[in-house]
Amino acid sequence: MAKKRKTYSREFKVETVKLITEQSESVSQVALDMGIHENTLYKWIRELSAKPEAAFPGKGHMISEAEELRQLKKENERLKMERDILKKAMAIFSQDQK
Structure with a gap:
């Protein structure tokens, strides 16, 4: 049976990236605490830094x-x-x- 992919809200992604960028938490520690793969967090950081307003448009947006x-x-x-x-x-x- 196929695994269902986890989805996260825009607010969750922004707050998670802020933990890393503003509060100087390590990516590996946040990934471990949140149960998210490190590469996913790095992708979120790149998206948010490249286009803050257009980052994480959501499903179908x-x-x-x-x-x-x-x-x-x-x-x-x-x-x-x-x-x-x-x-x-x-x-x-x-x-x-x-």
Whole structure:
């Protein structure tokens, strides 16, 4: 049976990173106390230091640039499909007229 992945709230992640950065706790000690892998804590520290406001957007909440890119890719696929349908329709109608 598959293990269910633990999820943590944004507030929990921010407070955990503050323990390490502001209160000078060691990463290994915090990881042991919280039951979180050290690499996960290092990742949280990198995310929070790179983009404090956009860090930990949550499940299904992408940052605005990523969301816009996703929407544009989706629209591009739809337009390509419509173009291909029109090309096929033109080919069919042009054969009938000959």
